[in-house]
Amino acid sequence: MTGIDRRAVASRVVRLLGGTMLMGVAVAALVRAQLGLLPLDVLHLAVGRHTGWTLGGAFIAVQATLLMIYLPLRIRPGTGTVAAAVIPALSCDVVLASMPAPQALAWRLLLLVTGGALFAVGVALYLGARMGTLPRDGLMLELHRRHPRLRPAPIRVVADATCLLAGWSLLGPITAVVDGTVGPATLLLTALLGPGIAFLVRRIKPYPTCAPHHRAPG
Template sequence: MIPLADLGPIAQLRAGRLPRRLPQLFLGLWLYGVSVAVMVRGDLGASPWDVLHTGLIRHVPLTLGQAVIAMGLLLLLLWIPLREKPGMGTVANAIVIGLSTDVTLALLERPDALLPRVGLMLGGILLCALATAVYIGAQLGRGPRDGLMTGLHRRTGLSIRLVRTALEITVVLVGVLLGGRLGVGTVLFALTIGPITQALLPRFIVALPQRDVSADGARRPRSASAR
């Protein structure tokens, strides 16, 4: 599998292949927002973070997409003490997913029958995994929630798995207390999204040119010994 590069925000843009990577980034983010709306319309349980978002909008005058954006921007503020560096994909993630969610919700109604709702739930999970693989594969920065996870991992020394599990349990509990949409879809999402995304990711990682990139983003050709 092509490895994911660990680049700063400037280096991400200077790493090349932007005509391929930028459309892939925005396609993945837009599809992610569609997947959020599809699961919500299935009404059999939202993803862990969307349990929080659906609970939040019961108490504040926001649409679901606006709540996604607001939460993403709030999480970016938490990156400051964690010393995480946002990239283009980070900021786009915080905004595009919310816009796509609201557009899709406006176009898609909740079906009454159970079978179509099960189809929306399953389709939403699969689409979310695909969308995640697509936008991560563009290599233009982590999303606000992923950055919070990796930042806490670095600062606390706890494993990624433990930090992610603790975060998702926390947001689900808070979301439930706020009246969010918890259900079988929430559990199925939590159990399957990681393995499905991992299986799809190798197909979408954009290979970056083989050159060393300094911390300030300046490109340097690889030395003969590094080839």
Template sequence: MPRRLIQLLLGLSLYGVSLALMVRANLGLDPWDVFHQGLAQRLGWSLGTVVNVVGALVLLWIFLRQRPGVGTVANIFVLGTVADAVLGLLPPVTALPLRALLLISGVLLNALATAAYIGAGLGPGPRDGLMTGLVRRTGRPVGWVRTSIEVTVLAVGWLLGGSVGLGTLAYALMIGPLVQVLLPLLTVPEAQPTAQTARSDG
């Protein structure tokens, strides 16, 4: 459990860092963060505040018969808070080569962070929980539900003024394969019962 908690918190923190890097790259964000950014601009809130508040609101998927875990709750408090802290330290960047480097670093770090917090096995993030909850309630395939959600938040975020661009496409193409490679390496195995425990249970 200590390793899982540490990995969870590191993963969520790195996710916040990756979000800040992609924001400073200013070449387009992933669908959910396009929505977060557009909403933040409309409300006059910080991006991290919107990320955290939206995460809390999405927890309504608990009514879709999902069970939130420690990771679900930690996601709400850590991710946006870290993103705001890093954005406060990183000044805006104008040089295109540096922006491209920030984008690539952000996507790679996001994949590592995603694999880390999912691999900790302490509960999905609120947005992932929304997807799995809708899959169970509707009976639709995971791919169909995830695509529908992300297209919706992307469209709404773009209409609100969120950043859509090359980074959005790069994220869509790269994140799945990268997480697929990294997740087996960062998945914490379940504890196996010892021989003495097995005998006492028997």
């Protein structure tokens, strides 16, 4: 491996680790904002409350279950698939354990904006590393690859809405709204994150090698 190759690999790993850590920090910020969680995290929180697990533990369990989607589509998971399922969960739990929930609305709004922006950047970075994707993101990219007319942004919006409805029903519609799990921010994040991430991905130069989300041979 040449020096250039080693630098390229190191840069990809940095993108993967940095992006997935940002995702976890972003989720924790949104939890503390209490204005509404990311759609998939509504489902994660619902699973956590029903099982007694932390939000991070529920994140890992849900992602491991969703990974079964890869089998019928013959999508090969990669290093990034594991990293994106574990690192955000761990970093989220660490930040939640040390970050108190602010009471002032101004601080909560700041956490909301910061969390949404960090999540979009984190997802774009880890996708740009081209080392594997979370099941939902892998499905989004695979559907776009097979059917180019289906753009990634609307696919993600539909997936987010489905996760939101599932988590909301598990938590109980009234309970989820009262405790801030589902709120106005949830609808905004559901509508804006897909287009925002697609915008950032187009502007982050991807690496041409090692795209493990492609179909396995045979």
